[in-house]
Amino acid sequence: xxxxxxxxxxxxxxxxxxxxxxxxxxxxxxxxxxxxxxxxxxxxxxxxxxxxxxxxxxxxxxxxxxxxxxxxxxxxxxxxxxxxxxxxxxxxxxxxxxxxxxxxxxxxxxxxxxxxxxxxxxxxxxxxxxxxxxxxxxxxxxxxxxxxxxxxxxxxxxxxxxxxxxxxxxxxxxxxxxxxxxxxxxxxxxxxxxxxxxxxxxxxxxxxxxxxxxxxxxxxxxxxxxxxxxxxxxxxxxxxxxxxxxxxxxxxxxxxxxxxxxxxxxxxxxxxxxxxxxxxxxxxxxxxxxxxxxxxxxxxxxxxxxxxxxxxxxxxxxxxxxxxxxxxxxxxxxxxxxxx
Amino acid sequence: xxxxxxxxxxxxxxxxxxxxxxxxxxxxxxxxxxxxxxxxxxxxxxxxxxxxxxxxxxxxxxxxxxxxxxxxxxxxxxxxxxxxxxxxxxxxxxxxxxxxxxxxxxxxxxxxxxxxxxxxxxxxxxxxxxxxxxxxxxxxxxxxxxxxxxxxxxxxxxxxxxxxxxxxxxxxxxxxxxxxxxxxxxxxxxxxxxxxxxxxxxxxxxxxxxxxxxxxxxxxxxxxxxxxxxxxxxxxxxxxxxxxxxxxxxxxxxxxxxxxxxxxxxxxxxxxxxxxxxxxxxxxxxxxxxxxxxxxxxxxxxxxxxxxxxxxxxxxxxxxxxxxxxxxxxxxxxxxxxxx
Ligand SMILES: O=P(O)(O)O[C@H]1O[C@H](CO)[C@@H](O)[C@H](O)[C@H]1O
Ligand SMILES: O=P(O)(O)O[C@H]1O[C@H](CO)[C@@H](O)[C@H](O)[C@H]1O
Numbered sequence: 001x002x003x004x005x006x007x008x009x010x011x012x013x014x015x016x017x018x019x020x021x022x023x024x025x026x027x028x029x030x031x032x033x034x035x036x037x038x039x040x041x042x043x044x045x046x047x048x049x050x051x052x053x054x055x056x057x058x059x060x061x062x063x064x065x066x067x068x069x070x071x072x073x074x075x076x077x078x079x080x081x082x083x084x085x086x087x088x089x090x091x092x093x094x095x096x097x098x099x100x101x102x103x104x105x106x107x108x109x110x111x112x113x114x115x116x117x118x119x120x121x122x123x124x125x126x127x128x129x130x131x132x133x134x135x136x137x138x139x140x141x142x143x144x145x146x147x148x149x150x151x152x153x154x155x156x157x158x159x160x161x162x163x164x165x166x167x168x169x170x171x172x173x174x175x176x177x178x179x180x181x182x183x184x185x186x187x188x189x190x191x192x193x194x195x196x197x198x199x200x201x202x203x204x205x206x207x208x209x210x211x212x213x214x215x216x217x218x219x220x221x222x223x224x225x226x227x228x229x230x231x232x233x234x235x236x237x238x239x240x241x242x243x244x245x246x247x248x249x250x251x252x253x254x255x256x257x258x259x260x261x262x263x264x265x266x267x268x269x270x271x272x273x274x275x276x277x278x279x280x281x282x283x284x285x286x287x288x289x290x291x292x293x294x295x296x297x298x299x300x301x302x303x304x305x306x307x308x309x310x311x312x313x314x315x316x317x318x319x320x321x322x323x324x325x326x327x328x329x330x331x332x333x334x335x336x337x338x339x340x
Numbered sequence: 341x342x343x344x345x346x347x348x349x350x351x352x353x354x355x356x357x358x359x360x361x362x363x364x365x366x367x368x369x370x371x372x373x374x375x376x377x378x379x380x381x382x383x384x385x386x387x388x389x390x391x392x393x394x395x396x397x398x399x400x401x402x403x404x405x406x407x408x409x410x411x412x413x414x415x416x417x418x419x420x421x422x423x424x425x426x427x428x429x430x431x432x433x434x435x436x437x438x439x440x441x442x443x444x445x446x447x448x449x450x451x452x453x454x455x456x457x458x459x460x461x462x463x464x465x466x467x468x469x470x471x472x473x474x475x476x477x478x479x480x481x482x483x484x485x486x487x488x489x490x491x492x493x494x495x496x497x498x499x500x501x502x503x504x505x506x507x508x509x510x511x512x513x514x515x516x517x518x519x520x521x522x523x524x525x526x527x528x529x530x531x532x533x534x535x536x537x538x539x540x541x542x543x544x545x546x547x548x549x550x551x552x553x554x555x556x557x558x559x560x561x562x563x564x565x566x567x568x569x570x571x572x573x574x575x576x577x578x579x580x581x582x583x584x585x586x587x588x589x590x591x592x593x594x595x596x597x598x599x600x601x602x603x604x605x606x607x608x609x610x611x612x613x614x615x616x617x618x619x620x621x622x623x624x625x626x627x628x629x630x631x632x633x634x635x636x637x638x639x640x641x642x643x644x645x646x647x648x649x650x651x652x653x654x655x656x657x658x659x660x661x662x663x664x665x666x667x668x669x670x671x672x673x674x675x676x677x678x679x680x
Contacts, residue, residue: 012439179659316618
């Protein structure tokens, strides 16, 4: 009964990492769509574009010239949202609270080949990207003025990505952002209650249930979380707790790169397009404190709902009330699983 | 010094209603835009469209026929995300928490005239819409199975609105959604600490500072909140605390309708287009408890950033870290103020 109820009737599911709820309305997947259609990205790109500010050897908007890089290339964002050298100030009034924020923003080109994406890069090339993520997390995290390093990628015009050249970003800063505060709190609480990591216990249960698993190998599992918000939201989770990506061995890095490769390929096949998403890694803050409650993970938040042109809008009710989804996590997981 | 700092350097501002932070990066307003451009909505619509399922007398997708309505028309959503008759169920496991949810979803046509929007409806017609909001809040709220009534509007294709016919929605349900839980909590805490309403105190301070006021009349103020997330986000706030829209007198209703009219007209002028947004009213839950800490307000979350075609994307960093904005609340308020 319960299993069918979850596929047939409206309900709320709880996200134990953030402490927030999502409204699931499975019966609503049938409603007709008369709204905006996105453009499909099926155009094939050249390997080099002389007008792309991320291609090897080209000059960027800020006037700086890229080197002739061969694999991964990192540089400081020319229009950084966070700056390292700015004065410190604060307002402490109860209704007007302000704190100055400093930080460092970087851009990472995944490959010089303008036409690629993670989905069509070989696993060894993805491994190189992961290595650079590790290096940057370590280097930025070693600075006293940085306590959090957010690695992320916006892919596709519909996700506000201003350039199709395969690239991601890193924004690092002193204060913990909202999402990290929530996950820090809830993971700490769980750990002090059970002495085990929330996500390690969760992965064990998911591997038993086998309803939301998309892919797994020795070290990682890829799944649609029980509390997913976006239609085809997924998580890549290390099976054993690690507080940050620094703890990965060489073998684990290959296993992780494999997960990224398998998942992004399945995504591209789902609606036959270069699948848009924002992805990001949530991991321990970098100041030298106790982070044993942290279990790092990577999430993908893709906006598409039922085709390459129809996306899910998180608007009105979602902005004022709570996130809402139509197709269930189980259906989404099955659809992705069948593409692998 | 502090005032200039807020206009020049990255900082975080605190939202006392939600307890969350927004990252403000004023210097970043200068970055060039090479990303997706939205389509502008400048097409003029007919007063009646035979294919519109919201026009008077037309048949809807579900097969039902609209009456020949003359002003405001409300009906139950044919593809409701919440249903009133569904079984009750729950899962209580720590990592798999589920609760069935019931509710009632309605659609409100603001006028039979397909070509209008709130911005070009007369104040008396907006007042009629407000009256229906009051009626529905009262009627739905009187049901034992409803404890929260979310009134909202998604306007424009970019906000997932599937039909240009001027309309809004009401989703009502038993459990309090995430956003309401936060605002309930923070308003209650403030009220028990000070014996006054958070927003009443806030409005007094804003009216002294006069940096973020867009418009005011005897009963209401329209402002860009200090902690605004969206580039041209605004709030309409009653000057005296009222826990819900039911407490408005006839005169207050006219004053409120005037604010909506003035604000939506300014929005349309800002980038010379039918300005897209999601708007919504946050107010007290409807079960008969003590809601004296609640101060109702209406917010507008418009996505446009710097023209009718360039919107702000809340993606990567915003999804994984926290909301981020470029132009400051003060700049946005000045731009809107000058259009009134
Ligand atoms: O109900 P509509 O207009 O079809 O749908 C729109 O508003 C809903 C409520 O905010 C959202 O859940 C949908 O994603 C959006 O497309
Ligand atoms: O940095 P980009 O790619 O120019 O900009 C994109 O990513 C940023 C970080 O998620 C967002 O703040 C911007 O709204 C988005 O357009």
